[in-house]
Amino acid sequence: MLNRASTYLYHRPRLALALLLGPPMIYMVVVYLGALFNLLIYSFYYLEEFTGLIVREFTLSTYAQLFEPANLDIFKRTTVMAAAVTVADALIAFPLSYYTAKFASPRMKTWLVIAITIPLWSSYLVRVYAWKLILAQEGILSWFINLLHLDGVLSWLLSFESIGGSSLALSPIGLFIVFVYIWLPYMILPILTSLERVPKSLLEASGDLGAKPLQTFRTVILPLAFPGVVAGSIFTFSLTLGDFIAPIALGNSKFFIGMAVYSYQGTAGNIPLAAAMTMGPIVIMIVYLLIARRLGAFDAL
Amino acid sequence: MSNSPTPAIRFNQVSRYFGDVKAVDQVNLEVRDGEFFSMLGPSGSGKTTCLRMIAGFDRPTSGQIFLYGQDVSSLPPYERDVNTVFQDYALFPHMNVADNIAYGLMVKKVNKSERMRRADEMLELVRLTGFGKRKPSQLSGGQRQRVALARALVNHPKVLLLDEPLGALDLKLRQQMQVELKSIQQRVGITFIFVTHDQEEALTMSDRIAVFNEGKISQVGTPAEIYERPASPFVAGFVGTSNLIGGEVAKRLTGSDKMFSIRPEKIHLGNVNSQPEAGMVSLDGAVRDVVYLGLFTRYLVETEGGIDLMVVEQNLKTTSMDVLSVKGQKVRLFWHKDHINPVGG
Amino acid sequence: MRSNSFGPKASWGLKLAALGGLLFLHVPILIIFLYTLTPDETTYTFPLPGITFKWFGIALQREDLWRALTLSLKVAAVATIAALILGTLAAAAVYRSNFFGREAISFLLILPIALPGIVTGIALRTALGGFDIPFSFWTIVIGHATFCVVVVYNNVLARFRRMQGSQIEASMDLGANSFQTFRYVIFPNIATALLAGGMLAFALSFDEVIVTTFTAGQDTTLPIWIFSQLTRPRDRPVTNVVAMFVMLITFVPIFLAQRLSAQSSDTEGETK
Structure with a gap:
């Protein structure tokens, strides 16, 4: 029986391929792409203000709403935040990746890789929650700052209009720290991968040719690790753009894209506006991916 | 060789x-029952593709392949009475040696004790008795090679295909395996088709x-025919x-101005004054380079025609001193007319 | 004198920075563990006013937690099974044939994790709403499967590519049909990749919250329960215990999956 079926398929390689590919593709195309496409269509509908009902007629008015100052502010704030988080993550990730890739003993390296990978997969929500404890007014970070008598510095920082707030947890600074923390592993791993591909002999050659360590670092290691940084930034940037859990969890009062989308579709019931707004991060990410591919980041993924 | x-x-x-x-490209070919047949050619010449089509991993775009008279062109590999020894051995890493060898019997539902008996028999044939419980990763390259051979022979295929099986071995081991392969072939009496670029x-x-070049067969013949009477400049x-x-x-x-070939060992080096014997031809030249190789010496002679x-x-009587002194001298080359081999083209 | 410093020694500055990064990654989690012992019910006071173990017992008694946990486990199990089947099929298809659009398939599978989760979430929600499909256990599973498939797919495809290609041909050559070849050769070869991919998919689904908030309706998974506590803290000490529990329960499969992947690449190195 099975032999006959097997032979039947041997003579029809296209059918065999279709049988393999069919279920996953039907699922991904119908469920996932279908839903995305549906969302795109909704972004061209609009919400009737008085009735609160969605009018299924083609319009660009919903997109026009995105360009209202309040929404532009949200885009600007979120993009700046995503960029800042990306830069901070790259700065923190680099030394750890560099040490792991080039200096750790093999045994040590195995453990370091595990220590870096586990946070990547482990509960994102719990990792946000940890910072709710840490950033709390009566929590460990405030205690520590008081211990070091830095509370003056902190309140000075918080007094700034754009980054400050009533407390650390509620300020953009607090949110920034949380984002840097939760997306850090996504930056470390690609950098690690790209650094591992730099052969040690290359570093030795550079040293041999008379380069000082710092020169070698600047002229050899950084350029070679750069695709890794770009690859990592795809994640840190994209994840920050769309996140709404961290701002909500911390109780941040300023809107970010994710939060805005969440509340437009939830409490306001304005699905068209929410849909149009998600097109923002999608477009930003597509542009970002195109640039990243130019920079050779896809090899480091 | 039988006359089937x-x-x-x-x-x-x-x-x-x-x-x-x-x-x-439009290949016609016959491999006789029980012979040791080689497909020789540079990489990309089509020899491996031919082998893969016999095995069933690839199918002809056009034309037919017959196995003992039966058209097998479109049969899947598991319905052809043909087995293959792969270049990379392709042993199953998760099975021990005995299970690897018995694999073909297992999928044909032969019972376990019979399977193990025949696996042992095969291990003996390839001189690996007692290695049955090892994993392929615990074997040397030469041993893996023998296991791959045993695994392919256990089914008593009508034809055994060997895809550059000795390529990964070092020279000594390769020469030893050449002798052994030949003797195993004679013992089991199965037709062997051997692909090599060597x-x-x-x-x-x-x-x-069969010598392959650019998807076509240039010449088919016994080793002596191929060597003594190459049919084309390529061969x-x-x-x-x-x-x-x-x-x-x-x-x-x-x-005739048609091109011919002459093997270097058929040419004799002689004094410029000596005359050719009957049936010989001669050509004058100057020795440009001499390489002493112990068993023999290689001369590069620039002749009149450029x-x-x-x-x-x-090196029957000469020493390296003698031969090296020839460099730069004028010489006359002789060879027998019979050794002139027109290559057409 | 050494002309270059790229010997086995790293500078102190680098070591310190690396250590700092490592601590930054892990210390916050330990702080949760610490807080499971606090007797303080209403604030996150530090230093802890005392030490108590009673919250573990109280958490155990909570019906709502057990329900959320059971739901999360069920969803993760079903989503993982779906991902294993779909991911393996897709990997096999991409591996065995060189058809037009292979790249597109990889790209399509990776989209759900490359795009922000909120996009997947709101897209599914809108589609469900548009077609009047009621929220249920299955709508959660469908959401989770979209991003779990790629995890299995990546793991299995990587294993296929490291597998000696001729093994499949060898099996067929020795008389095994496609199904026998899958059972005796392909499956044993990819088994650990399936296990690793499956465990990662399970961990991913078990603590997913973003897509779930859009597809769960009234059902509460464990992460949804935690999320509600984050916005409106009512049971702070119990949340600490749950957070620690989630961390530990996902740690095991992630750790095992890491070890499995590392081991299989080691042994393959030996056979070469």
């Missing part, structure tokens, strides 16, 4: 195209050889070393 009228393998106008590339290997082991150059002579010089020597000829002479 049905060939073991017959190709009828077989072609295999990959897009625009004609990997195999002309020496093909000459040593084969009953007959002359690919199998062993050959001097090719054409144009004016050829016309003077043979009466053609460089390679000459090899055994």
Whole structure:
């Protein structure tokens, strides 16, 4: 029986391929792409203000709403935040990746890789929650700052209009720290991968040719690790753009894209506006991916 | 060799195209029952594609392949009575040696005790008795090679295909395996089709050889035929070393300006004053280079027509001092007319 | 004198920075563990006013937690099974044939994790709403499967590519049909990749919250429960215990999956 079926398929390689590919593709195309496409269509509908009902007629008015100052502010704030988080993550990730890739003993390296990978997969929500404890007014970070008598510095920082707030947890600074923390592993791993591909002999050659360590670092290691940084930034940037859990969890009062989308579709019931707004991060990410591919980041993924 | 009228393998106008590339182009071929047949050619010449089509991993774009008279062109590999020894051995890493060998029997639902008995038999044939419980990763390259052979032979296939099986072994082991393969083939009496790019290997082991070039067969024949009477400049150059002579010089020597080949060892180096014996031809030149190789010496002679000829002479009486002193001297080359081999083209 | 410093020694500055990064990654989690012992019910006071173990017992008694946990486990199990089947099929298809659009398939599978989760979430929600499909256990599973498939797919495809290609041909050559070849050769070869991919998919689904908030309706998974506590803290000490529990329960499969992947690449190195 099975032999006959097997032979039947041997003579029809296209059918065999279709049988393999069919279920996953039907699922991904119908469920996932279908839903995305549906969302795109909704972004061209609009919400009737008085009735609160969605009018299924083609319009660009919903997109026009995105360009209202309040929404532009949200885009600007979120993009700046995503960029800042990306830069901070790259700065923190680099030394750890560099040490792991080039200096750790093999045994040590195995453990370091595990220590870096586990946070990547482990509960994102719990990792946000940890910072709710840490950033709390009566929590460990405030205690520590008081211990070091830095509370003056902190309140000075918080007094700034754009980054400050009533407390650390509620300020953009607090949110920034949380984002840097939760997306850090996504930056470390690609950098690690790209650094591992730099052969040690290359570093030795550079040293041999008379380069000082710092020169070698600047002229050899950084350029070679750069695709890794770009690859990592795809994640840190994209994840920050769309996140709404961290701002909500911390109780941040300023809107970010994710939060805005969440509340437009939830409490306001304005699905068209929410849909149009998600097109923002999608477009930003597509542009970002195109640039990243130019920079050779896809090899480091 | 038996005189069975049905060939073991017959190709009828077989072609295999990959897009625009004609990997195999209108090949006709017969492999006789029980012979050790080699497919020889450089990489990309189509020999491996032919092998893969016999095994069933690839199907002809057009034409038919017959296995003992039966058209197998479109049968899947598991319905052909043909087994393969792979270049990378392709042993199953998760099974021990005995299970690897018995795999073909297992999928045919032969019972366990019979399977193990025959696996042991095969291990003995390839001189690996007692290795049954090991994992492939615990074996050396040569041992893996033998296991791959045993695994392919356990099913008693009508034809055994070997895809450059010795390529990964070092020289000593390779020579040893060549002898052993040949003796195993004679013992089991199965038709072997052996793919290789190594002309020496093909000459040593084969009953007959097919020389492949650019998707076509240039020549089929016994090792001696292939070596002594290469049918084309390609064969002359690919199998062993050959001097090719054409144009004016050829016309003077043979009466025709058609190109011919002459093997370096057939040429004798002589004094400029000596005259050719009956049936010999001669050509004058100057020795440009001498390489002393112990068993023999290789001379590069620049001849009148501006053609460089390679000459090899055994070091019967000479020493390295003698031969090296020849460099730069004028010489006269002689060879027998019978050794002149027209290559057409 | 050494002309270059790229010996086995790293500078102190680098070591310190690396250590700092490592601590930054892990210390916050330990702080949760610490807080499971606090007797303080209404604030996150530090230093802890005392030490108590009673919250573990109280958490155990909570019906709502057990329900959320059971739901999360069920969803993760079903989503993982779906991902294993779909991911393996897709990997096999991409591996065995060189058809037009292979790249597109990889790209399509990776989209759900490359795009922000909120996009997947709101897209599914809108589609469900548009077609009047009621929220249920299955709508959660469908959401989770979209991003779990790629995890299995990546793991299995990587294993296929490291597998000696001729093994499949060898099996067929020795008389095994496609199904026998899958059972005796392909499956044993990819088994650990399936296990690793499956465990990662399970961990991913078990603590997913973003897509779930859009597809769960009234059902509460464990992460949804935690999320509600984050916005409106009512049971702070119990949340600490749950957070620690989630961390530990996902740690095991992630750790095992890491070890499995590392081991299989080690042994393959030996056979070469």
